Amino acid sequence: MPVSASSSSVIFAALKDAGVRIMSALPETWLVHLIRLAEEDPEVTLVRLAKEEEGVGISMGAHLAGVRSAMLMQNHGFLASVNGIVSGAQLYRIPLLMLVSARGEFGERDPWQTEGGGVTVGVLDALRVPTRRLDAVADVPRGIAEAMTLAYAASRPVALLLGRSLMWEEG
Numbered sequence: 001m002p003v004s005a006s007s008s009s010v011i012f013a014a015l016k017d018a019g020v021r022i023m024s025a026l027p028e029t030w031l032v033h034l035i036r037l038a039e040e041d042p043e044v045t046l047v048r049l050a051k052e053e054e055g056v057g058i059s060m061g062a063h064l065a066g067v068r069s070a071m072l073m074q075n076h077g078f079l080a081s082v083n084g085i086v087s088g089a090q091l092y093r094i095p096l097l098m099l100v101s102a103r104g105e106f107g108e109r110d111p112w113q114t115e116g117g118g119v120t121v122g123v124l125d126a127l128r129v130p131t132r133r134l135d136a137v138a139d140v141p142r143g144i145a146e147a148m149t150l151a152y153a154a155s156r157p158v159a160l161l162l163g164r165s166l167m168w169e170e171g
Contacts, residue, residue, distance in 0.1 A: 002168055003029060003030055003032055004033075004166070004168060005033045006137070007137050007140070007166050008037065008167075009037065010137050010140050011034060011099070011140055011162070012034055012037040012041075013141075014140050014143075014144040014145065015070050015099075015144060016041075016043070016044070017141065017144075018144050018145055019068040019148070020044070020068045020069060020070045020097070020148075021043065021045065021062075021067050021069070022045045022058065022062045022067055022069040022070075023038045023045070023046050023047070023069065023071075023072055024046075024049050024055035024059065024070075024071050025046065025047075025048065025055070025071075025073065026048070028072070028073065028074045028077070030074065030101040030167045031073075031099075031101060034072055035072065038072075051080060052071070052073045052077035052078070052080045052081045053083060053084040055071040055077075055084075056071070056081055056084030056089055056096065057088065058071075059094070059097075060088055060089060060092070060094045060096070063094050063096075064094075068097075068148070070098075071096065071097065072099050073098065073100055074101040075101065075104065075113075075116045075117055075161075076103070076116040078098060078100045078124075078159070079116055079119070079120065079123060082123065082127070085129070085157055089156070089157045090127070090156065090157060093155035093156065094156075094157075095148075095151035095152045095154075095155055095156065095157075095158075096151060096156070096157035097144075097147055097148055097151050097157075097158060097160075098129075098157060098158065098159045098160070099159075099162060100120065100159055100160065100161050101161075102117065102120065102133070102162055102164065103116065104117015104118060105117050106164075107164050108164075124159055129156075129159050130150055130154075130158045130159070131158070131159045131160075132146075132147060132158075132159075132161070133163055134161065134163060135165045135166050136165070136166065137166065140166070144160065147160050
């Protein structure tokens, strides 16, 4: 599988180092190894979702219970979660860490990913969600740590876009 298992391991370790103990996700190609790692780790609870917006509620509940969480989703999942993000996490000032696979950009092979990929950054900007793109493994630990710090300092959602060069191994 061309999805990078090694990059996924670095991302997973950085999430754990940031104190994440609950992760929510739907199946997604670029996130397959992250989801597997969460499922196999006894220190992490993986919540499988029927739709991505449920992850906002899971993360809000985790925060209120004093547990750090992360939402794992593709950009279409982020777009489907906007109502929960705005009327839940933003309204009630809840820290929310979103890791979003940046599908639909240069090199995308799946036509159904292209439209969502073209609007994701614009929607994040319109919602005033602080966003950083991660394209290199070396940037992952610091990027995740800083995103979690900002989410809690500002009591707001933040997004990390997982780029193709980080998540995909051509071969």
